[in-house]
Amino acid sequence: MEIMTDERSTIQYERVQLKDKPYYQISKRVLDVIGSLLGFLILSWLFILVAVLIKVEDPKGPIFFKQTxxxxxxxxFYxxxxRSMITNAEDLLGELLKYNEVSGAMFKMKNDPRITKVGKVIRKTSIDELPQLWNVLKGxxxxxxxxxPLPREVKEYTNYDKQRLLVVPGCTGPWQVSERNSVGFAEMVEMDLEYIQKRSLIIDLKIIxxxxxxLFGSKNAS
Known part of the structure; x- marks a missing residue:
């Protein structure tokens, strides 16, 4: 394997090697399309309910939130x-960065004051993530x-961290189904790179x- 150096240290790392079998990419895309379409069909009532609740709490605000x-x-991509936060949440981020509860190129704040009442519920239950089924359907x-990651986070990435970008990002992954509240950025990168190295349809199905x-447990999503 090719050896590379982390720009922030002198530690040597092995570069991730993609070893996807020929049928994996095809079967993965088929799973994505079928899964997202079924998700929209089965959860259409939930989409309507959440949209109504968001509008009732904040009639002037948008239902959906898009972020680069x-x-x-x-x-x-978008x-x-x-939407689980107040409409000017992005403008207030700079004031809250000092309260970041995780290390590395991420921002996490357990009691983020920007979160709405409806937002607290849909974030805890992961329901706020459901519109990403559209991103899955689009590819x-x-x-x-x-x-x-966010563009501002990628700017802080080392070459080693950037290996997370070798594959199509996902709605869920090994980090999301772990004890996420106690996992920092470095540990997340290691989990992602191990997944990239070993990924298969069976592993994907296990993570799903x-x-x-x-889904209905404790959550601190990004």
Whole structure:
């Protein structure tokens, strides 16, 4: 394997080697399309309910929130969510960065004051992430893969960290079904790179199954 150096240290790392079998990419895309279409069909009532609740709490605000994220090979795209924060949440981020509760190129704040009442519920239950099924259907994202980072986060990435961008990002992944509240950026990168190295249809199905089990559990999504 090729050896590379982390720009922030003198530690030597092995570069990830993609070893996808020929049928994997095809079967993964088929799974994404079928899964996203079934998701829209089965959860259409939930989409309507959440949209109504968001509008009742804040009639002037939008139902959906779109945010620029970085996908495969550094390509940027708009990722969609149900809006769970006040409309000027992005403008207030700079004031809250000092309260970041995780290390590395991520921002996490357990009691983020920007979150709305409806937002607290849909974030805890992962419902805010459901509109990303549209991103999956479009091909910007996959059901399973590394979470797509923000452009400002990627600017802080080392060459080693950027290996997360070798594959299509996902709605869920190994980090999402782990003890996410206690996992920092470095640990997340290691989990993602291990997934990229070993990924297969069986592993994807296992992660999807675990995701359904934690869907209504505690969550601190990105």
């Amino acid at each position: 994220r970085v996908g495969k090979d550094g390509k940027e 990722m969609f969510k149900f 910007d994202m996959s059901l399973v893969g590394p979470r797509p 199954s675990k995701t359904t089990l934690v």
